[in-house]
Amino acid sequence: MAYLTSAPRGTKDILPVETPKWQYLEKTLLETAGLFGFREIRIPTFEHTELFSRSVGDTTDVVQKEMYTFTDKGDRSVTLRPEGTAGVARAVLEHGLLGDALPQKVSYNITCFRYEKPGSGRYREFHQFGVELYGATSPAADSEVLALAYECFQVLGLSNVVLEINSLGCPECRKQYVQALLNYFNQYRGQLCSTCLERLDRNPLRVLDCKSPEDKKIAAGAPSILDYLCDDCREHFREVQARLTAAEIPFRVEPTIVRGLDYYTRTVFEMVHTAPDGERLVCGGGGRYGGLIEELGGNPTEGIGFAMGLERLLSTMIAEGCDFPPEQTCDVYIASMGEAAGVKAFQLANLLRSEGFFAQCDLMGRSVKAQMKYANKIGAKYVIVLGEDELAKGEAVLKSMHNGATVSIRLDSGFSDAIYEEIMAHAYADLEEVAEDLGLNLH
Numbered sequence: 001m002a003y004l005t006s007a008p009r010g011t012k013d014i015l016p017v018e019t020p021k022w023q024y025l026e027k028t029l030l031e032t033a034g035l036f037g038f039r040e041i042r043i044p045t046f047e048h049t050e051l052f053s054r055s056v057g058d059t060t061d062v063v064q065k066e067m068y069t070f071t072d073k074g075d076r077s078v079t080l081r082p083e084g085t086a087g088v089a090r091a092v093l094e095h096g097l098l099g100d101a102l103p104q105k106v107s108y109n110i111t112c113f114r115y116e117k118p119g120s121g122r123y124r125e126f127h128q129f130g131v132e133l134y135g136a137t138s139p140a141a142d143s144e145v146l147a148l149a150y151e152c153f154q155v156l157g158l159s160n161v162v163l164e165i166n167s168l169g170c171p172e173c174r175k176q177y178v179q180a181l182l183n184y185f186n187q188y189r190g191q192l193c194s195t196c197l198e199r200l201d202r203n204p205l206r207v208l209d210c211k212s213p214e215d216k217k218i219a220a221g222a223p224s225i226l227d228y229l230c231d232d233c234r235e236h237f238r239e240v241q242a243r244l245t246a247a248e249i250p251f252r253v254e255p256t257i258v259r260g261l262d263y264y265t266r267t268v269f270e271m272v273h274t275a276p277d278g279e280r281l282v283c284g285g286g287g288r289y290g291g292l293i294e295e296l297g298g299n300p301t302e303g304i305g306f307a308m309g310l311e312r313l314l315s316t317m318i319a320e321g322c323d324f325p326p327e328q329t330c331d332v333y334i335a336s337m338g339e340a341a342g343v344k345a346f347q348l349a350n351l352l353r354s355e356g357f358f359a360q361c362d363l364m365g366r367s368v369k370a371q372m373k374y375a376n377k378i379g380a381k382y383v384i385v386l387g388e389d390e391l392a393k394g395e396a397v398l399k400s401m402h403n404g405a406t407v408s409i410r411l412d413s414g415f416s417d418a419i420y421e422e423i424m425a426h427a428y429a430d431l432e433e434v435a436e437d438l439g440l441n442l443h
């Protein structure tokens with residue numbers, strides 16, 4: 001029965017000590033995208049299987065090997081989303097958002113599911129933050145989305161990130177490139193893995209994406225797509241780069257990027273973090289897609305977007321020592337002795353909470369000593385001890401756990417105001433201390 005107390009392989013619990021970091025990450029990314037005009041959309045966790053096979057591509061690893069697909073009780077084939085682009089495209093079409101003022105910009109924080117071999121930043125259930133922009137064909141949109149990707153890393157304090165960009169061309173120039181790839185890989189038919197031989201017949205671009213080390217070596221010598229771009233695609237890619245340069249956004253042209261999903265046309269990119277020891281981690285990826293909306297039954301509309309892996313972002317931030325906001329800790333713990341004091345403590349804690357304080361009182365019937373130990377353990381900033389004397393006098397002592405300073409507080413309707421004043425006075429005294437250490441004068 002041990003499996004009942006361990007999470008399924010490739011999944012991960014996020015414990016209360018970690019959730020503040022996640023909340024910060026998700027909020028910061030949504031807010032940063034908000035500054036660029038992206039508004040959050042929420043989509044279902046599962047979709048009709050066909051949505052993914054038609055959009056992500058039925059020759060991709062994601063569709064062929066990694067989808068969590070099952071037949072539901074109504075005999076429909078459904079799939080837990082392996083990514084967000086397809087579901088978001090379905091949603092904007094279904095709700096007519098592409099009929100509104102264009103460009104339409106949406107952002108999302110979602111869980112994704114891929115049956116991959118877990119390890120080194122790869123999970124079977126993982127989290128993505130992503131954005132999608134619809135309706136703009138100009139290179140300005142590509143640059144804007146790339147600028148947002150870069151800004152996300154800046155805001156989080158991750159400076160060692162480079163945008164690696166490439167162009168996959170349009171269906172026209174891709175036709176010639178695919179022929180060149182076929183000519184090249186046909187020379188190596190005897191050495192390629194069996195999956196790649198199949199890929200060669202169905203979609204030779206996918207061979208460039210193979211994870212086998214032998215095939216990777218062969219792929220390294222393959223022709224570059226950049227030599228096959230038509231004039232329009234070359235000009236589009238040139239302008240994207242010119243805009244990035246003008247905005248001082250660092251990037252590197254990386255002709256080997258093909259991406260693992262089929263819907264891309266023209267600009268594609270990955271956001272790569274390099275650790276001090278040289279280890280590279282792909283924290284995100286995206287690109288432009290021309291045919292997706294049409295494939296799903298909409299009018300021809302181009303989209304461009306990206307998604308970042310939140311597990312990878314977070315582990316990189318922790319490894320790099322990035323700042324996170326301090327965790328919220330208990331403002332006031334009200335300890336009590338005896339039943340009447342316990343009820344009063346509950347009443348006062350409730351009053352404080354209704355005024356926005358983080359307040360706790362005893363729920364375990366413990367001794368005052370044990371309650372104080374607990375208050376210390378949870379990092380309470382102030383404590384109040386209530387006993388018969390305090391109830392009789394209608395007054396108690398508020399003690400700072402930081403420096404032991406005490407002050408009397410009336411247990412009446414002005415209770416929360418008095419606490420507020422004390423907390424502010426102490427905060428100011430602490431600030432003065434810091435200012436003095438730094439040689440600053442606050443007055």
Ligand code: HAM
Nearest residue numbers: 083085122123126282283284285286287305306307309
């Ligand atoms: P993707 O490159 O498949 O693109 O995934 C984006 C990011 O999700 C990856 O760069 C990585 O950080 C993270 N990721 C992917 N698989 C895993 C995994 N098994 N475990 C942990 N993290 C993972 C997409 O999903 C596209 N929908 C992006 C896009 C949006 N393109 C246009 N718009």
